Amino acid sequence: MVIKAIIEEIGKYAIFSHRWLPIGEIIFGKISGEITLAHLAGLCTPSELGGLEKLRQFCTKARELGCSLAWADTCCIDKTSSSELDEAIRSMFRWYRSAHICVIYLAGSTALEDMEDDAWFKRGWTLQELLAPARIKFFSKDWEPLCQSENDKLNPEITRRIERKTTIPESQLRDFQPAPHDIPIRMAWAANRVTTRVEDRAYSLIGIFDVNLIIAYGEGKSAFGRLMEAIYQKRPHYEVFLWERRPADDHASRAFPASPESYLSYDGPELSDRAFKADDPTNRVWAGRSGSFGDNSFASTNRGLRIRCLDVWVTLRSDPVEVAQHTWKLTLRPWHPLERDIEDVVALVDSQTSASFKMKPPRLSAAIGVLDYLRDESDRPGYVETKGSLVEGRDHFGWLLMCPTGHSGGWYKVMTYNTVRLRFKQQPRKSGSSLRSIERSLIQVHL
Structure with a gap:
């Protein structure tokens, strides 16, 4: 136990949650081997300086929060490798879950009062980045903490605002368990969120429902149908069918919904109860x-x-x-x-x-x-x-x-x-x- 505790202390890391810039993020190919931020600055083009500053600020906050290691999706995944990208997507929830703390950067917020209007809450991938970590810390566009708590998941003012924005109860924010349960409710959390690629609407939910799915960019909306199949195969339960509106038009069966929005009308209790x-x-x-x-x-x-x-x-x-x-x-x-x-x-x-x-x-x-x-x-x-x-x-x-x-x-x-x-x-x-x-x-x- 002592050895395990030592290893966990040495290996604890901060993980980053943010919205990608339209252009100029520091990606994997820019970093090779051991490199300092100062050296990296000399390699950056003018359009990449915004991404470099964001990465520098994240590393600074990670160190201040007691972590000697930091992980950011922009530069820690080789997206030119399909096998590495596949592994990363299917492991993402676990990586956020295992982090010592998740640093959340709200680029459109200046204070606690306007955090609910930030576009971060409308992105598809940020749902699991909110639910998976045990500890989170919100920072404004100027990299100032939105509140003084060590863990914003334990701050009632923060969690009330998040619940009001996302409908996710405080209890789920603090102790979320991934599983193919309460499908209508969890799908409603994912509804109306935006992803750059249509397949990511499904892939970003793999960890939340704790299912395994082969990543196949190019399949389009079929990814969501495969996600629904994976959910009902792991747990054959009627709640997967409590959806409304039109079925998916790219699936052989009419039993499956077209998107998470199909569950928005559900207003019943948590079905697992x-x-x-x-x-x-x-x-x-x-x-x-x-x-x-x-x-x-x-x-x-x-x-x-x-x-x-x-x-x-x-x-x-x-x-x-x-x-x-x-x-x-x-x-x-x-x-x-x-x-x-x-x-x-x-x-x-x-x-x-x-x-x-x-x-x-x-x-x-x-x-x-x-x-x-x-x-x-x-x-x-x-x-x-x-x-x-x-x-x-x-x-x-x-x-x-x-x-x-x-x-x-x-x-x-x-x-x-x-x-x-x-x-x-x-x-x-x-x-x-x-x-x-x-x-x-x-x-x-x-x-």
Whole structure:
């Protein structure tokens, strides 16, 4: 332990987070072997002096913060080597995590009061550079610290401003754990961030979701589809499908979203906190019964991604209402008598879907394909799950599905602009009464 502590002390390093200059950064090819900043200054062109000054200031701050080593992405990665670039991108989260401290340079900020307006918060790569390190330190454009705390992740004023800007809770800023969990929430953090190359929208999230992905610049938007596949293969969970709007147009399956923005409408709780707990009072009616939520056996087939949903057939309760240009609100009600305890379902759809519901006679059947149904995990030999349950005490999430009336071709997913959810109607409860549940058949959907 003593030897380990000595090695860690000798090898501790500061790591740099910043926005690249349009021109003039000091890159790997400018530095060869041992070289001093003074010697480097003699090799720089006039356009590189701004990059040199930024690098010099970073090294100065690293030394002041107790580090004899410093790492900057501009000059510590040989981007002419595809193998080195591949390794660097896939290791980046770990490198930021292992750093003694991350020096964050806000080139557009002069004081704490304007830090939220800095363009640093809109870049794709800076999300993991904010989440991964245990210790961070913000500096203004003049290289003055924005506050006097040793670790800005422990400064309530800083973390409140970051949460207000990014929606990332203080608890996640201070103790973020990379994993393929809470996908809608983490994707929303990444939404509307900008990267120079379109593939980096996916590559910059590899570490956050703790997945492995081959780097292939030139693949374009397909990178995001591969990222989503890697996430669901590592953790087959329904939350990967809680997205809205149009699917990716460059992926064979319609089950995958086009970008992180597809998750922006999700407004539910952190999904990792919604696991089934038999001793939870909300779930006491299920005590003694094995179960968890959603299909965990979905798979890619030659017909697309196959997933099981619990079907709740619905009909239009009232005429569609136009709530925005080309956006219509559908109020749907479950039509089966056993589902009378379910509230009306709201779906925001486009004009074409709205018109389909108004056809007389109806040419389409509609249903909500519930993704997070309570499943029966029976251990009976040869048991094949055919039914699931809706349970009181939680919101259920699903897709709006449609099928041509009398057609055997199967259900297809309809694009919606909101997260479709079902819940039980509220009603007075007598002391000791059981929670309600509805058991329904499962259907297979191919996307």
